[in-house]
Amino acid sequence: xxxxPGFMLREIDDTSVVVAVGEASEHFNGLITLNTTGSFLxxxxxxxxxxxELVQALCGAFEVDPDTARADTAEFVAAARxxxxxxx
Amino acid sequence: MAVYEIAGLRxxxxxxxxxxxxxxxxxLAADQQGPVHFTLTVDDAFLQAKQAENPHLTINDCxxxxxxxxxxxxxxxxxxxxxxxxxxxxxxxAYLFTAPSGTGKSTHTALWQRCFGPDRARILNDDKPALxxxxxxxxxxxxxxxxxxxxxxxxxxxxxxxxxLSRAAENRxxxxxxxxxxxxxxxxxxxxxxxxxxxxxxxxxxxxxxxxPVYALQCNMEKEAAELSYQTMKSCQEGIAL
Numbered sequence: 290x291x292x293x294p295g296f297m298l299r300e301i302d303d304t305s306v307v308v309a310v311g312e313a314s315e316h317f318n319g320l321i322t323l324n325t326t327g328s329f330l331x332x333x334x335x336x337x338x339x340x341x342e343l344v345q346a347l348c349g350a351f352e353v354d355p356d357t358a359r360a361d362t363a364e365f366v367a368a369a370r371x372x373x374x375x376x377x
Numbered sequence: 378m379a380v381y382e383i384a385g386l387r388x389x390x391x392x393x394x395x396x397x398x399x400x401x402x403x404x405l406a407a408d409q410q411g412p413v414h415f416t417l418t419v420d421d422a423f424l425q426a427k428q429a430e431n432p433h434l435t436i437n438d439c440x441x442x443x444x445x446x447x448x449x450x451x452x453x454x455x456x457x458x459x460x461x462x463x464x465x466x467x468x469x470x471a472y473l474f475t476a477p478s479g480t481g482k483s484t485h486t487a488l489w490q491r492c493f494g495p496d497r498a499r500i501l502n503d504d505k506p507a508l509x510x511x512x513x514x515x516x517x518x519x520x521x522x523x524x525x526x527x528x529x530x531x532x533x534x535x536x537x538x539x540x541x542l543s544r545a546a547e548n549r550x551x552x553x554x555x556x557x558x559x560x561x562x563x564x565x566x567x568x569x570x571x572x573x574x575x576x577x578x579x580x581x582x583x584x585x586x587x588x589x590p591v592y593a594l595q596c597n598m599e600k601e602a603a604e605l606s607y608q609t610m611k612s613c614q615e616g617i618a619l
Binding site (some may be wrong): 302304320 | 498554555559560563568569570571572575576579582584586587
């Protein structure tokens with residue numbers, strides 16, 4: 290799965306935010322703020338990754354146990370899917 | 378075509394209808410010959426199409442609105458952007474109050490005028506001030522495009538602070554973090570649809586949030602509301618972050 294085109298992740302005043310441009314902005318004209326983990330997962334999903342790959346990457350980058358990583362990833366992916374950010 | 382000087386930019390345009398012609402008049406440049414930053418042209422076919430889409434507007438309204446929109450789009454290329462706000466200037470500083478239409482932005486700046494006198498508190502732009510980053514600091518500028526009112530002054534002064542305004546029974550003001558302020562500000566500007574342009578806007582927002590204090594102001598329509606916002610905002614000495 291992968292983030293749909295048209296979503297931009299930027300750092301504004303030390304906050305990671307996502308806004309939409311182009312076609313994506315016709316369906317989403319809000320603003321998403323992400324925490325450190327969210328921003329990390331979003332960047333991985335921009336390149337495309339499976340949920341398993343996300344969990345592995347998260348464990349590699351942060352000091353986090355696999356169960357927590359799995360739970361965090363599942364929660365993030367479910368939210369992103371529900372909001373319509375993902376091409377699957 | 379004539380040359381106007383708006384928000385420090387030399388702009389060529391040819392107003393044809395009364396509102397824009399009248400509003401732009403104070404911005405006519407003394408030097409009509411020199412080079413310009415950009416030219417704003419909106420042709421009749423475009424205006425007629427816009428009017429057909431918006432039958433409640435006259436062709437005069439359409440010219441005023443869409444030449445304004447073209448100005449603010451171009452402004453992004455000169456370290457500037459629009460904030461939907463009522464801007465009051467006092468003692469050489471600009472104080473901005475932003476909120477969705479109908480919240481009471483103009484009501485609040487009108488309170489400033491009642492409180493501090495209309496000669497000292499002057500409306501720089503009642504609806505759409507231009508903010509520009511000049512030499513590392515933001516200035517607020519009057520423009521001919523000031524919404525339904527014709528309240529604007531051809532002037533540019535340092536931006537002292539911005540309030541996200543909402544109505545409440547009791548007056549209260551709180552300083553916001555950048556994270557808290559961002560959504561409120563982004564909702565009150567023109568959001569570009571192209572990635573490059575959005576990037577310009579977000580870079581400016583980043584600078585703004587690092588250098589200009591933003592507050593949440595909950596206020597009623599009593600004079601104390603103006604006292605509170607002025608006293609809080611004027612005392613903030615923000616350093617310029619690098």
